[in-house]
Structure formats: C-alpha cells, structure tokens
Amino acid sequence: MSRKPMSRIRMTGVVMAAGLTLAACGNPQGVGDDGKTDAGAEVPSRVEMVIPYDEGGGTDTWARFLAPYLKKHTAGTPTFLPENKPGGESITGSNEFVRSGGTDGKEVLVTSATTYYQALLKRPEVEFDFSKMRPLIMNGSGGVIYTSPKTGIKSADDLVKHKKKLTYGGISATGLDLTMLQAMDVLKKPVDATFGFEGRETALLAYQRGEVNIDYQTTSAYKTQVEPLAEKGKAVPLMSFGVLKDGKVVRDPNVPDLPTVEEFHKKMYGKKPSGPAYESYKAFLVPGTTYQKGLWANEDTPDSIVKAYWSTVGKLKKDKNFAKKSDSVLGGYPLYSGENAEQEIQKAFEIDPAARKYALDMLEREYDEKLGGT
DSSP: OOOOOOGGGSOOHHHHHHHHOOOOOSOOTTOOTTSOOOTTOOOOSEEEEEEOSOTTSHHHHHHHHHHHHHHHHSTTOOEEEEEEOOOGGGHHHHHHHHHHOOSSSSEEEEEOHHHHHHHHTTOTTOOOOTTTSEEEEEEOOOEEEEEOGGGTOOSHHHHHHOOSOOEEEESOTTTTHHHHHHHHHHTTOOOEEEEOOSSHHHHHHHHHTTSOSEEEEEHHHIIIIIHHHHHTTSOEEEEEOOEEETTEEEOOTTSTTSOBHHHHHHHHHSSOOOSHHHHHHHHHHIIIIITOEEEEEOTTOOHHHHHHHHHHHHHHHTOHHHHHHHHHHHTTOOEEESTTTHHHHHHTTSOOHHHHHHHHHHHHHHHOOOOOOO
16 A cells, blocks of 8 residues: 555645635626626736746746746737635635636636646536636646666566565645556556655655655656756656657657657557556546646637737747747747647547546555545
8 A cells, every 4th residue: 555645735624625615706807797708808908827826836937937928929018917826736726716717818827737637537626627718828748757776677677577666755646646646557556655745846855865766757857857867877767758749649859768658568568558547547648748737718708818818829939038048947848829729628628537537546546545526
C-alpha cells in the first residue's frame, strides 16, 4: 500500500464546504436581465485575471507574465489585473468565476491541468465545465520521468525486473501528478507515493536529498534543473509523456531523444499499451498536456470578445520581444487560440465515463484516494 497523502492535502467536508461556499445572489456582473452580454460587446478597459492558485506558482507566473503583453496586443489596450483566489485545489476560485464572472469580459479564468482534472474526475464540489466554456488562449506543455541511479534502473528491462516499489513525492493525486500516476499504472509499476509537497520544485529537492527515487518535471523544468543532474550522473531520464500530433502521441520535440510512455511500454513488454489503463491515461493526457495552461471565458460570452483574444495570439507570435522573453515561461511550447479549434478543445473535456471510472478506481486502489466522483 502506498503511503497516504499528508493530512493537510485531505480537506475535511467542513473545510472544503467553507472554502467553496460563496454568495451566488444577483445577476452576474455587468450583464443584462437575461444574464447574457450583447453581441458586439468589446473587451472592457479593465479585466480581472482570476487565478485559482497561490502567488508564485507556475500558473501564477504564467498569467502575470502574459498580462502586460495582453494589454499591448488586445484591442483597446485593456489593463489586466491578476487576482489570486486559491483554495480547494483550484476549485474555490474557479467555482466563483463561473458563478459571478459573467459574460461581459470583465473577468477571465486562468487554468492549469490541476483545474481540469478536478472537473474531469467530476469531483462533487466542482461547478465548472470546460466542455462548455470558451477557450481564449492555450499553452501546452510536456513532462519527463526520471529516476535515481541508485535504483539501478537505466532501461525498460531494468524497470521490468525492479520488484520494489519506487518512491515518489507529489502535490496531489488529483492534480497534474495524476498523469504521472497513470503513466506508471500503464507500465504496471504503481509507485509508493507521498503527497502534500508545495510544488514540483519541492519534490525535486526531496529527490535530490534521496527521500524519493523517481520523479517527473515539466519539460521546461527538466531541461533547466534535471538535465544538469543527469550530466553529473545524478539522474537517469527514462521517458516523456510525449505530445499530441494529428491525433497521435509522438515524441516531445523539446526532448526528442526520450521515448514516450508508449514506446517505453513496448520495450518493457514487447507490445504497445492497450486496455482500460491506457485509455484512461490518454483521456487525461490531452487536456493535461496539450491544453495544460489556459485563459477561458464563461459560456455565452459573445464572439466579439472571444475573437479579440484569438486575434491577440496572432499578434503575440509576431512580437520579437515576447518571443525572446517567453521561452522559460511557456516551456518552449507555442501559444495558440481557440480559433478553428474551439469545438475540438471543448470535446477533449468530454471524456469517456469508463476512462473516468478507471482513474477513480485506480486512485482509490493504489493511493487510498476516494473522491466520490461518478
């Protein structure tokens, strides 16, 4: 049995209820009696960026980096004001946004994979649905799994033969760590996990201290923080989550020498992965990596506002200063808009109930995490 998550990650019903209960009276701000904004409305002069995470984290950094460039390139040069509303693994602020964010563009929601996974797992506290909300700006990412040389694991054959559970440190089983847990489940190698770390940086420090012996980092963090360790023989890169291209998972162009989870599975067992574990992994992988960070508007926000953000993406791509300074924040992955892909993005958040059920069952079976999702 894996070690249970740290107690502070497990919120009691009272604490969760307190964190998620907000006033929901009155009309959404700035909208008409029918609750909708008139077509032809423009982006307001001041836009609040609702960030359902603490200050200083990756998602907060992403949003604050974008803010001045959004002002520069969005029609009307509106001022973007980051506002942190953390709590409930990003559920608190996201719920508040869909309740009171309105459709007039005065607020936009900043998201990360952790936010997506709360909805995809259908946690009972969640009130947001990304299959209906409007995607404005998206930024993908990738991830790399690596292990300690002390494990003796350097190849797929070594992992097959390794009988003792590898030890892993995560933030939350229902956040972005879920992708890692699912990948190891596909490989038939569940980890002995401890949750409650404040961030991936903290987990990396635990790895360096020898407290855990397997870890993953986003590709950008891997290249800046783990590759130097690998060069010194202190880390062994195993595989990447890969990226989606033409509907298929292929090697991450930022780490092209590393096999994907699919390739690693074939090396371990002589065949590509298949079955419920793999279908569940793929269902969560697309929203969790391809659309890992995003800027969203509420359902029924008019096209005139949404398209203004879509146009901003094209302008950002031509901004040489943005290109020069954005690499470390965007992780080497491009920004893209919902233009010509809105329905495709929304569809990615309508996962097969069987894939959801498998993930929930796996979390309870291997990590003692019972969510009550359906």
